[in-house]
Amino acid sequence: MRQFARLPLLALLVAAVPAVAQPTHQTVAPFAYMKDLSSGQVLYSKGADQRIPPASMGKMMTVYVVFDLIKKGEVKLDQKIRVRPETWQQWHGPKAGSTMFLSANEEVSVEDLLHGIVTLSGNDACVVLAEGLAGTEPAFAQMMNQVAKRIGLKGSNFANSNGWPDDMEYVTARDLAVIGERTILDFPNLYKKFYGQPSFTWGKTLGSGAPITQGNRNPILGRVRGADGLKTGHTEAAGYGFTGSAVQDGRRLVMVLGGLNSMNERVKESVAFMEWGFGAWKAQPLAKAGTVIETAEVHLGDKATVGLTAPRDYSMTVPRLGGGEVKVKVVYNGPIRAPIAKGQRVAELQVSRPGMPTATLPLVAAEAVGEAGPFGRLSSNFRNLFFGN
Structure with missing residues (x-):
């Protein structure tokens, strides 16, 4: 097998776009990262691979693990978990x-605990959920690290479920963006259900017993059009941070800021960063879902080639004041061995612009390709013997 790199037909559509200056953004945050999920392009990166304490942004990983268990059918939203008195004792009060505001021996559904984590950033909710699903919080942290490795986190380690300060608990801004991206793409219905809620009511005040309603701390919610996630964080060591997402006119951005000095600074910087992402950049259509972009050679199949298509609409992110010189190519290891299922990821589309990291988008098989019969296999092996593979 060898790697093929070809210029697809759509390269002709973007090759003539003129080059323009790269949009710039200034932020006081020492750690900043932004990715356009619609194109796969990284729009901004500053200290993105440096290890930092996650603070409560680490709770996104807890939520991702639980969403994954729900999707697999191993956990139900209406499943009840009892608040252990020992856990309540540890995780209540100012410290x-x-x-x-959970109560000892209270039975709470997974659904309500998730709201308590996502909207209220409840440290108690995280630990109760972790213990209820894994037996102990350390066991749940092991699950977090296993899932983190599976989804491609490169510079993170989780020691607890709520981001409480721990020398063995660290993340990177890039990894936080990956968690946000994977949450949005892997669990769209659960993401919509739990993230972006303006407030949540749980618990009762002492004395009058009035219901306690707390607002979402998300600094862009209600301030940036299309904002619907994700999570703030703050500890003395980490400073004020935020991993956020918003969608406008079909473009979805994920952003991360870390190391800010105050809550007000977090609001100001987060809103400005997200508005820059939407204002300074625009989408340029690249390929419609189902469009055959290129063909790939097939080895030992009942067809010699297979079409490569975009599984969803693809676009490039280019400066709003102009296009920018864009290069595209299709890369795959081939010939691709049969059998091949329709929709199977078999190649990638690489999109690059000067001064920006290359964006990689998956390409899938346009149709199924079965294995060749005896004569076809003989013919294919003959071609490989004399013409290489």
């Missing part, structure tokens, strides 16, 4: 940080 316990943000709280959902």
Whole structure:
């Protein structure tokens, strides 16, 4: 097998776009990262691979693990978990940080605990959920690290479920963006259900017993059009941070800021960063879902080639004041061995612009290709013997 790199037909559509200056953005945040999920392009990166404490942004990983268990059918939203008195004792009061105001021996559904984590940033909700699903919080942290490795986190390690300060707990801005991206793409219905809620009510006040309603701390919610996630974080060591997402006119951005000095600074910088992402850049259509972009050679199949298509609409992200010189190519290891299922990922589309990292988008088989019969296999082996593979 060898790697093929070909200029697809759509290269002709973008080759003539003139080059323009790269949009710039200034932020006081020492750690910043932004990716356009619609194109796969990284629009901004500053200290993105440096290890930092996650603070409550680490709770996104807890939520991702639980969403994954729900999707697999191993956990139900209406499943009840009892609040252990020992857990309540540890995670209530001013020293316990943000709280959902759970009560000892209270039975709470997974659904309500998720709201308590996502909207209220409840440290108590995280630990109760972790213990209820994995037996102990350390066991749940092991699950977090296993899933983190599977989804491609490169510079992170989780020691607990709520981002509480720990020398063995660290992330990178890039990894936080990956968690946000994978949450949005892997669990769209659950993401819509839990993220972006303006407030949540749980618990009762002492004395009057009035319901306790707490607002979402998301600094772009209600300030940036299309904002619907994700999670803030703050500890003395980490400073003020935020991993956020918004969608406008079909473009979805994920952003991360870390190391800010105050809550007000987090609001100001987060809104400005997201508005820059939408204002300074625009989408340029690249390929419609189902469009055959290129063909790939097939080895030992009942067809000699297979079409490569975009599984969803693809676009490039280019400066709003102009296009920018864009290069595209199709890369795959081939010939691709049969059998091949329709929709199977078999290649990638690489999109690059000067001064920006190359974006990689998956390409899938346009149709199924079965294995060749005896004569076809003989013919294919003959071609490979004399013409290489």
